[in-house]
Amino acid sequence: MDLVRILAVDDHEMTLVGYKYILEATEFKDFRVSLDTATNFDQAVQKIEYSAKSSRYDIILLDIQLSAVMDGPAKTGEDIGIFARKTVPESKIVYMSSFSDNYRINSILKSVNPDGYMVKSDIDEKSLQAMVMTIMDSPPYYTQKALSAIRKKMANDFVLDDNDKKILYNLSIGTRTIDMVGNVDLSLAGIENRKRHLKVLFGVEKQNDQALINEARNKGFL
């Protein structure tokens, strides 16, 4: 009987207990599961680093949001994923995130290209087991909410560059146009032009910013 080794990273201990309880008790067809855990960024990195020298994890489960570490730049599960891809490319990576917004999912899909993505509200005993089986057998595995985010994105035939995305994101969190000059690397006039252009692109010409944000969300860009 093979042993599938899993590392689960989440800052909520109870979540980890849940994963462990379910997965280690499950009798899979060809294997059983042993689940290791980490509750913060440094611990996760350390365990992954160590695994590279001893025996690799088969699957690494990553939460995106990790409680902030004291000072220093925020280290997220996304960073762990990028690190793991470099360090132990053979290990499969699956995100377990409460983010179901397209912006986040798309970002992760590009930066890490994980083997799976589960939106937490979609997770239950059955889907957890299905995920492990699918990942070991024929990835990828996505839960329903992740899939619809992906579908929306695939259906679009236009692409936004970095500046466009930044402008949209800033709009969505209420940044004033004049304050975007600081973080978008365009002149004020440039930003204004882009906004106008974006409204045309999303078919909300002559409407207000809220309409633009709604459409962008609709089409999977936010």
Place this chain on the structure above:
Amino acid sequence: MDLVRILAVDDHEMTLVGYKYILEATEFKDFRVSLDTATNFDQAVQKIEYSAKSSRYDIILLDIQLSAVMDGPAKTGEDIGIFARKTVPESKIVYMSSFSDNYRINSILKSVNPDGYMVKSDIDEKSLQAMVMTIMDSPPYYTQKALSAIRKKMANDFVLDDNDKKILYNLSIGTRTIDMVGNVDLSLAGIENRKRHLKVLFGVEKQNDQALINEARNKGFL
């Protein structure tokens, strides 16, 4: 007990018999299935048109490849999908295709944005049933091979415009550079430049065309 009405379009009668035999015999939890069929483009369009005036199909299953009709432009399942989206937007559309290549899947995903995509070699009794349930409950539904095509595409962070795609496609079918001038709407020098640019983009600089094609296929563009 609700009735779910399905229209299946395929030029292989036997395939339709298979769908019908399985789906109408299945006892779903909340409904049973009645399956109507069409074996060519015109018949499909006509049935869809008629359904718009009477009662809509809940699901339309479409094969992409339909045996060529005499003269006139080739009418494919893709065209039926586009037509159905316009005519009966409430009907869910699922492709049942033997194409598992990314080029085709991506094209369909953009032009029709179907609620499901099944690669035929992935289809069996269980997946057929799962598809119907998922589509009625919470679309989309994709089979494994379709999913991995989608995953590849999502992981790329660059985009090819129409000319790039045409050049890649022509390369893959062995068109000589000098002959591409006819169908790519660029000068010869322009095409050469694009090819060079594409090789840089795909990280196969200074290598031959085959390397480019392989990488493009690898990354989900062919």
Place this chain on the structure above:
DNA sequence: AATAAAACCATAGTTATTCTATGGTTTTTA
């Protein structure tokens, strides 16, 4: 092996796009 064709590469000039800078007008906010 010689010759022709195609592919490859570089350059100059043209064209098209997008940016900035600027200033005026309209709308929103205090």
Place this chain on the structure above:
DNA sequence: TAAAAACCATAGAATAACTATGGTTTTATT
């Protein structure tokens, strides 16, 4: 109602991509 921000338009600068052209290298053909 006064000030701030957003909106809009235009001229000029900067950039990127295209064409045309011609030379060099590679590949195919006889």
